[in-house]
Amino acid sequence: MSGLFKSSIGRKVAMALSAIFLMIFLLQHFAINILSVFSADRFNDVSHFMGTNFFVQFLLQPVLIFGVVFHFVMGFMLEIRNRNARTISYAKNNGSANTTWMSRNMIWSGLAILAFIVLHFIDFWIPEINTKYIQGDVSGLLPDGNFRYFEELQHKFENPIRVGAYVVAFVFLALHLLHGFASTFQSMGAGSMRRAKLQAFGKAYAIIIPLGFIFIALFHYFNH
């Protein structure tokens, strides 16, 4: 088993496994965020549960952080090895003749997503950790006795710069997923028949989920 992950293909499989994990996480994140469009109370309840549940906070959250870091580190290592595999570039290379823009630029769409995740950490995760584990307030309540989650969410999306950054980041996520989804299953060895179906599903996932996140941001921007 350890031999597998020493090989280039093994690292590809590891990359794909972390991608599957992150895509499942993204779906779950979307499912919770979209609640904020339909019901503030339901969004508050689920957010409070996710923010205070021991299993989510101390088991799933570290696994998620590991998954994100692992995916990026492996991606960078892959990029470095691949750049070293061709030390002299072509004078003329017609990449668009045989590949999509998305497939050729995974590192750049990935870096844009990484930049967003860093911002998201500063914007959301660090204040959450500060409130809950440094100030010790795990009540999830505002001074008026209501849950803080929905109000904080609406407050975040008042700033048009933040909303703009959010939209741009999710466009890059869509571009990343448009290649990444099908690529994941190719790396896992999915056969051509299965891959064709996954490709269609992947395209839908890559467009609907990021578009959904953009919708949530714009919805709150225009309805606060």
Added chain:
Amino acid sequence: MNLTLKIWRQKDAKSKGKMVSYQVNDISEHMSFLEMMDVLNEQLINEGQEPIAFDHDCREGICGMCSMYINGEAHGPDRGVTTCQLHMRSFKDGDTITIEPFRAKAFPVIKDLVVDRSAFERIQQAGGFISVNTSGNTQDANAIPISKHAADEAMDSATCIGCGACVASCKNASAMLFVGAKVSQYALLPQGQIEATDRVKNMVAQMDLEGFGNCTNTGACEVECPKGISLENIARMNRELMKANL
């Protein structure tokens, strides 16, 4: 037709190369690309210049020797053909054509457009074969039942001529389409099962050792392959390696 050719010239493996422009006139559209190169070389020899070194052998699209990167694509703009099968009718009068060697660290340039593709040979030697006892008691291969589907698929994989267009086209200079095809042609047949585990492990290890890049599933290799080797071969190799390690 009259053409301007921008060609990579490199004296030897150690020298630094550069792009040099040449003019060729009265090229027939019925010529193959290599015949056009022959015309240019004749012209250079008559002018007392060093002819351009390029690989070729059968000129029938079988041997996999020709290896030019033409206008930014391995084997030029046509699909399903090697450079020797590419015809000048694919270009227009007055065109400027850029001709470079296949670029990869694992395919070092020997001279001009000639690259050393012996890395592929070493990968084959690491496991791209089946061991058969030829003592006289060898079983007739035809006595082993093989389904038509498996035989066809194995034959499709075996059509890989090892030209290296997959490596040249891949933005990562990955050799996985080639190795995938060579692993697949045996993995699909009963004769290949006995050594399947060692084969895939050894061939992938040799591929990594040669310094090829890693596949990111862009699919450029499949598009540019003159023999239409599909990405399915890479998926099968991945499955074979996972199976061999689990």
